[in-house]
Amino acid sequence: MKAVMIVFSQAHTERVEYMFSRLAIKGFTFWENVQGEGSKTGEPHRGTHTWPDMNSSVLTVIEDDKVQDLLIAVRKLDNRNKEAGIRAFVWNVEQTV
């Protein structure tokens, strides 16, 4: 089991939802209105007057073999619009109840 955390500009919300439904990923936890800045490229998403954009983030715990597909999908989405910004991070899951 892996945990994938995807952080994306709010502009991508519907696309991310579509992505999940296409990949048949059911379980997730979703945070709305999170702030952040990319390490290399992209504008800050801070919800301020200067940087009004905001991010959302979703954390999903999935089977190992699905991670590839998800990451591919994320990249496809990123390709579609570099400006908006989407990043995915993968962890190992030690235990679940």
Next chain:
Amino acid sequence: MAIYKTAINKPITTALIFVAVIVFGVFSFSKLPIDQFPKMDIPYVSIMTTYPGANGSEIETNVTKVLENSLNSVDGLKEITSQSKDNMSIITLQLNWGSNIDESVNDVRSAIDMAINNLPDGCSRPMIFKLSTSMIPVLQYAITANESYPGLDKILEDNVVNVLKRIEGIGNISLSGAPERYIYIDLDQNKLDAYNLSVEQVGQAVGANNLNLASGSVKMGKEQYQLRVQSEYVESSEINDIVVANRGGKSVFVKDLATVRDSLRDITIDEKINGRNGVRLVIMKQTGANTVQITRDVHKAMVEIEKTLPPDIKFQIIYDGGENIQNSINGLSEAVMFAFLFVILIVLVFLGKWRAMFIIILSIPISLVTAFAYLSIVDSSLNIISLCSLTIAIGLVVDDAIVVLENITRHIERGASPREASIYGTNEVWVSIIATTMVIVAVFLPLTMLGGQAGIFFKEMGWIVTICIIISALVAIALTPMLSSIMLKTKKVIINAKGEIEEVSTRSGFYERTAMKWLAALDKWYAGRLHWCLNHKLITSIAAFVIMILGFLPVIMGGLGVNFMAEQDNGQLTATIELQRGTRVEETMKAARAIEADFFKIAPEIELISSSTGTSDDAGFSSLMSKANNNTISMTIRFPNKSKRERTVFQIAEDLRTYLKDRADVINYSVSTGGMMGGQQSNVAVEVYGYDFEATNRLTEELKHKIADVEGARNITVSREEDRAELQINFDKEKLARSGMTSAQVSMAIRSRVNGFAAGFLKEDGDEYDIVVRLKEEFRNSITDIEEMTLQAPTGALIKVKELATVQEFWSPPTIEHKRRQRVVTISVSPSGVSLLELANSIKAVVKETEIPQGVLINVGGTYEDQMEMSRDMGTLMMLIILLVYIVMASQFESFAKPFIIILGSIPFAFAGAFVALYITGTDLEMVGMLGLILLVGIVVKNGIVLVDYINLMRDRGYELNEAIALSGESRLRPVLMTALTAILGMVPMALSTAEGSEMWVPLGIVVIGGLTFATIVTLVVVPVLYAAMSRHGERDKEAELRKTFIFFDQTLSEEDRKEIEKV
């Protein structure tokens, strides 16, 4: 913070706010008067102008036309009608209902001021009359007496009228047909001639000897006395010994010339109660006084008064306005109470929990008492309209609370605590509660904008229902969650022996075993049927369409009557019977007795007939109101209460009409069944406009005969009176001048001889009785007698009438009537056994095939016209309401198309059901029935929303279309049934009511019950099927469109990207 959260957090504040609302409402209720209808100004203003000496056509051109032209510009004028008759012009302005009469009267006054200079000299200043409700009697008694009859006038005046006048709110009290004491001095013309005396001389002698005069004062010693000449008659017999003149040294006494009769006034009007001598006591109220209270007070006072009167004087009620109102109101109050009970039962059957029921039922009294507060604020009353509105509201106000409570219960059953469940549960549904409330408001608020007489009724209804429903929505999102959070209990759980958690079922028992089981079975059964229908959409749609067509069949075939307002059986008939013109009053009375006796035979149910024959005065104020003549009999016939007889007054009226038709001496008759408000009956009026009397008379006669053959045409009356026989005395002006007299003098003199010379009064016990000197009857009842009358010239010479004039029999021209400033004759026909619309159509057909001469115009109007106008208004209103409802629904569903599912899937079926119900019960579609149709739109749309909203929800939750529909159907069946059943059963007491006046509201009950039953059953099938049919196509498109929008998913990643990802 949301209102429901505040309410739940502050239960005491919330509770007390609603307690305050209840207290305010109850306080208002205790102050509300009871009345029949909402307060309204009767929008009629009459203008009466006298022009002595002018005949009808002179009055028409010189007075009526001049005034009409000027008055035509009055604001808010609907129709102008007038009558021009000898000496008098009466113009009646009908203004729009609901307009400010005081303002209009001011307009009328200035219009008259503008025209006044163009009126002929000698014409009186026009008088303006405002018709007010205080002119309509509230109570009428028939008083009969035997031995006391001759003195009845004085007995009643002293003991009854004066006592009753003390009661608060009583306006005018009048005695009609009371015998008046008169002292007649009947002179012999021959003896007068022999002694060379005139009527005037006798009169003056009698008057001159009847004096009490102060004649100064006399001082005697220390005292001073007033001097009085005391020569008034103490007894009428004294008149016999008055000396009129001296002839040949001998005194001529009155007794030598005349007989003195101390008697009752000669009959010109004759009042009989059940054929016995009697008097009618008519009581009117002050404007704005409480009718019910007044009649109650009068009855109470009457009991006391009767004890003080001689035992042969008997009182019987002819008409009791208070009782009629009280009966109607009692009947409706009963309906309200039963509706309340039925709603409680429904809620109990569907929810099965006392606490839940209590919470829901509480919304009824709270919403309803606000209606009382409204009524009190706008100065209205408890009347038929307001109580009808309350009955309607009862079925509607529980719905919101039910939706909220149902959802809260669902959350509690899923394990939430009552407090949380109340917050989440309310949060989920409050938007849709606002939406359904908006639908009802969208239906009822436009009612307040309707004009005309119907507008006055519907305004109150619109506001009451709107207010009740808004308050009920507030109750549902504030009080209901608050009470739920406190009163509802969570499911009890225990740890059982095995150490596991176990639910303790608190809901076992009778309810679980019966109602619950049946309802569950019903849900299952319905879901099964719905599945079948969804799989056979075409068959279902066709079947539904056929059913709808069948429902509309009565309307298409014309089998459904349309009426303005139902005639009410309030146990009273009025009959007007006209004998041959010129019949003297004594002959008419004989005919009246015979007719009465026959009426009792034809209708043994009759309790009382009060008939009056002739007119009370030759030219009094009353002639403005009635057209009574010596040859007319008017009867008021009273029956026992509706429940105590088998035949309705309508059937009896029909029998009486058949009888009168066969009576040879009856020229014209009409038997009307009381109707509402001053007896205005629904009729079709054929108005024949045209200047030429000949042409219009001929056409009218022709039409009258043709219409008499039309089926269902009754009481055919023609407004233009036939020419009236008159005797004219034509003086030769030259001879008149030679004798030294003027026309004015001779006409006065003749009046003294025929009608009487007023010679003062006989005073007794503070009352005055007229002394009248005139010729004995045998000297004034033929043309020769009139010619032989002796007049006294100023010179003292006595001249016979025949020396100066000729007396001729003559036909006087009729009263000239105008409508819309044109000469008109109206043939008025009332329907019997057919609806007004049918009658109007057959009459129109008759008019069409009649040849109409040039210059004559025909219009078919009457209440039929008002009805068409109302139907048009209602139609417009219906469109407006449907549009508003569409707006609410479209915004609720956020879709242009989905509202059509409901509009097409339920409204036509509701109407079809209503029409079928009307057809089966043989009821006409009336004003209230149309209101019922409008009301139906509200309820069925509400039910449709409940269903469609839930289907939408299920679809959003990802269920497959058919599955979503079936699931929603199963889950929403109970709320839909509950709303429908509360509304249906709320109306049942109204539809079944047989109370007096129930004819008025029964159609409303029938329409709502029929329409709603039909619509609910069909809606539960058709709406889901339509939803499926409309969605299927769109949904497939939606998926394709989604793919197109999120095209990014279909791109192929570059090798670089792929490698980077696979690195992990």
